[in-house]
Amino acid sequence: MRSNRIRTTVLAATALLAALSLTACGSENGSSESAEAGSAAPAAHQAAKQSPPPAAPAAPEQKSPDTGGTSKDTAAPPARSDAKNTTGSTKRTGSGSTTKPDRTPTTCTGGNTRTTVTTVSRPLNHLLLTLTNTGDRPCYAYYAPALRFDDAQAAFPVLDDSKPQAVVTLDPGGSAYAAIGLTGEPGAGPAPREATRLQVYFSARSGEGSTGTPVSLTLPSGTSWDDNGFVTYWQTEMADALTY
Structure with missing residues (x-):
């Protein structure tokens, strides 16, 4: 049992070191993907802690220039829910609404x-x-x-x-x-x-x-x-x- 725990600990430490090495390499190379991933992570983490819609204020923040509007931000569950609610509201009140024509004599x-x-x-x-x-x-x-x-x-x-x-x-x-x-x-x-x-x-x-x-x-x-x-x-x- 102890050897298994040690082996698991070693494997976890090795994975952590590999992740840190990749992060360091990405920072030195100035990769745009790493920068986007780094900026998206806090937004996704914050969205996960927010309460679900209908009136969640997270959707406008995820689309603002501060978060970059990345695909990872909009993929968070609260963002998807807000986007659907917004689209549905537009269809109900927009030009495609099914308002009955005026039949007043x-x-x-x-x-x-x-x-x-x-x-x-x-x-x-x-x-x-x-x-x-x-x-x-x-x-x-x-x-x-x-x-x-x-x-x-x-x-x-x-x-x-x-x-x-x-x-x-x-x-x-x-x-x-x-x-x-x-x-x-x-x-x-x-x-x-x-x-x-x-x-x-x-x-x-x-x-x-x-x-x-x-x-x-x-x-x-x-x-x-x-x-x-x-x-x-x-x-x-x-x-x-x-x-x-």
């Missing part, structure tokens, strides 16, 4: 919808306005569209009896409808006037005035109107608009 205007005007066979002397949501958010079609034929001085009358029970909401791709009764009872007013253009304005939520971008439409050939005509409120169904 807005007001329907010419900027987020498409408006068309077409003739219908029934009722007679009627046109149909179709409003389609082209945006990526729902929009509210408030009240009735405000219409102006050509250069008319006043807006076309709105039929109050067509007011729906609730504001019409258009999901993306959805449509709303309004009917235009071009003329009133024959002989009830001035003679009909032919028009070629129709300006469509969108009512504000307050019901006072218009909001957003209006649109200008080309009317079907031969369209005539008079002061006794009307336009309905926006309706969810085409059939509801054409009942007036």
Whole structure:
């Protein structure tokens, strides 16, 4: 037993002397590897004594110019853990985050919808306005569209009896409808006037005035109107608009 202990002691002393000799040779030769190993050892030893993350302050120190930012420093367990946590935080809050798009409803205007005007066979002397949501958010079609034929001085009358029970909401791709009764009872007013253009304005939520971008439409050939005509409120169904 004693001889084994002595032999072990001798072997340990021999290994220690060999290590010291290599260190001395490295210092005399000015090897960059020895210098990096020497500077990295205290940092690695210090990191081993630190408590584990999440809020360990060792990561910034290991990347500072004082420690040289060597691969041995960053290989220490606390440094690896901090690097992973930092990277994960960047992915969650950076440009690659999975934040849900804004779906808050807005007001329907010419900027987020498409408006068309077409003739219908029934009722007679009627046109149909179709409003389609082209945006990526729902929009509210408030009240009735405000219409102006050509250069008319006043807006076309709105039929109050067509007011729906609730504001019409258009999901993306959805449509709303309004009917235009071009003329009133024959002989009830001035003679009909032919028009070629129709300006469509969108009512504000307050019901006072218009909001957003209006649109200008080309009317079907031969369209005539008079002061006794009307336009309905926006309706969810085409059939509801054409009942007036």
